[in-house]
Amino acid sequence: MERAESTTETPAADPGERRLFEEAWSQLETALAEGGPDPASEVARRRWFDLIAGPVPKRAAPLRRLPAEELRDHPLLALLAGLDDPAAQAHRVGGLLRAGEASAVLGDPARRVRRIDRAIVLLDQAQVQLGLGRTQGAAAAARAAATELEHLSAADVRNVATVGGLHSRLGATLLYSGDPGKALTTVERGLAYAHPLDPAAGLGNVAMLALLHAGNGDGVEARRHILTARSHAVELRRDNVVLLNVADAIVALDALDPVTARARLRDADPDLRTTPHWLPFVATMATAELASGHPGRGLAHLEESVGRRGAEARSLAARGALSAVRAQLELALGHPASAAALLERDAPPPVDAALGTARVELALDRHGAALQQLRSISGALLSTRQRAEAAALEAAVLLRFANEERVGRAVDHLGAILEGSGNLLALSLLPAADLERVGRQLTAHGYGEGLAVNRLRPLIPDVNPDIILTARETAVLAALLDHPSHSAIAAHLNVSINTVKSQLRSAYRKLGVSNRDEAIAVALDRHVLVERE
Known part of the structure; x- marks a missing residue:
């Protein structure tokens, strides 16, 4: 799925974005020539995301000719002058230099930097840190930028498109650096700044909300945001199209429709070297291969994509985010020991770690250990997806040894969750024999037809546990x-x-x-x- 390597600068994604890119740079150059750095900075504040939608280095030559002192007094112009091709290796080095220079400007009390400028510079720092695999630094910079956005002046708020884009991109950075709660809050706040007469300004936040809700297993909410964003398809940026297609694919996989999921992912077709949304794309593509019955291919594609992404993919946050799907692929290949080792090594978030470990213990016939893992998260605040997976695992464990009354309560609880979420994938991730037992019980409790239990197919085979004798x-x-x-x-x-x-x-x-x-x-x-x- 990855695009071919390129030695040229990354162009604007499509004709619409390319037109906006050229138009914005023409405005900035005119403002710079006729009025100097101050009006040019105003253009940058108003059209920031149009200005960075194409090959900035080719257009930034006039900015690089400005005196160093003027660039220090106009941080957005300095940032544009220092941007380089995101597909080139030098991008990371340039990012470090920009981050160091920007930190000096932001930390200088003698320079009064407007809050929106600070937010833009901090976003750049966060993305640089994320690209280097420094997720804690990325999250700290993103949270600092979000704080700046909470205190914008009335003049800054009028830069609607930039303010909306900042919220959505900060939300993505927070999500991929391991802070999904703050990501959701930031993205939701971004919608509050969207002007009713300029719906395009809020589309990035709508697309991010679609992804966040799909990832949480809230398919109804995800579809609502997908439809809202696609009703303004002409105004969607390329990255937003990627988000919507990934969200659509996740919803399709929850309904056990890998054909639609794969089609949506093909339509997304991101450049995995440069897109900020590589992580959910790669994880969803691997899950689509798993749901299609090709776990080996899914694991191979996942590892290939991770290898190409570099330091960012090796970060603890990225490894933790991918650990669940990696463990599921290993289980589908009949390797429970490898799945357990991955979960221990890559340190996923506590709830995901408990669910993944419970799934491995179930595959190894360790019913008590599986139940113990589920009990460890009984008081945690779970997403819809996590609740569905936990309920499916609990019903499978109890069906192996518990009395009929206890099993009945667990199956009824599971059925109610699945009726509301439609997340059949949580069932198909049970070992084959457990899926058959749980499916029979759901049918016996009246959930069979509504959940289309007859369509369920196991993705995890029954594994004979490795027995090591002395x-x-x-x-x-x-x-x-x-x-x-x-x-x-x-x-x-x-x-x-x-x-x-x-x-x-x-x-x-x-x-x-x-x-x-x-x-x-x-x-x-x-x-x-x-x-x-």
Whole structure:
């Protein structure tokens, strides 16, 4: 899905954006030539996101000819003069230089920098930090920019398009640096600044809300925002189109429609080197491959995309955000140990970590451990998606050992959540045998037809847990094949009868069996007598 490498500057995304880009730069150059840096800065405040929608370095030559002192007094012009091609490797170095210079200007009490200018400069700093994988620095800069936006003057608020764009892009930066709560607040506040006569100014926030609600599993809200944004399709920026297509794909996957999801992702077609929204795109594409029955391909594409993104993809926040889908892909490939290791290594948010670990424990037949993980988040504030996954896992666990009344309550709770959210993906992420049991119970409780349970298909196969026996347990168990009595085994291995009994009890417990014939059958079926390194 990634576009081909390019050695040229990234152009504006489409003819509409290219026209706005050229128009904005013509205005800025005219203002600079006729009035100097002050009116040019006013153009920058009013049309900031049009000015950076194309190859800025080619148009910024007049700004680079300004005296250094004038650039320091006009931070937006200095920022434009220092921008470089986001697809080039030098972009990160240039970003660091800009961030250092901007910090000096913002921290100088002798320079009175307008709040909207400070917000724009802080947004640039946040995006630079995020691109370098410094998620804590990115989140701090984004929160500082959001604070500036809360105290804008009336004159600054009149720059409607820039104020709206700042909120949506700060929301994205906060989301991808691991602060989804602040992201939602920032984006919602951005809609309050949108002028009713200029709906395009708020479209970025509408698109971000669509993604946030889709990610939370609130499909109805996500669709509402998608429809609102697409009713102004002509005015949508390229990044907003990416957001809407990813949100649409997530909603389709929740309804177990990977064909539509893949089509939406193909339509999005972002440049993964430069788009700020690479993270949800990559995660959703991997989930679409999983839902299509191709977990291996999903994992390969995910790792390839992550490798191309560089330091940002290696950050703790990015790894944590991708850990859930990575673990699901490993489980679908029959690798529960790898899934568990990923969840431990990549430190997802606590709720996601508990849900992912519970899913692994369920696959390994560790019912008590799975239930313990679910109990650890019983008091947490969960999103709709997390509630659906937790309820599905709990019903699956209880169906393995609990009494009928307790199971009935859990299944009824699950059915009510799924009726409201339509999130069938939460069910399909159960191991195959558990999905069959849960599906039967949902039908028995009257939820089968409404949820179209007959359409469910398992994405996670039943996994025979890896059974690791000690060398002595393996030897005693292997001797069972040829020696029917404890005394014969003891003589063959030159050990005491009590040792044989002790080792067999331990091996039976690990195999989950209670007698010789069952032990031999399970051992042969699961290849536990094969010599291991």
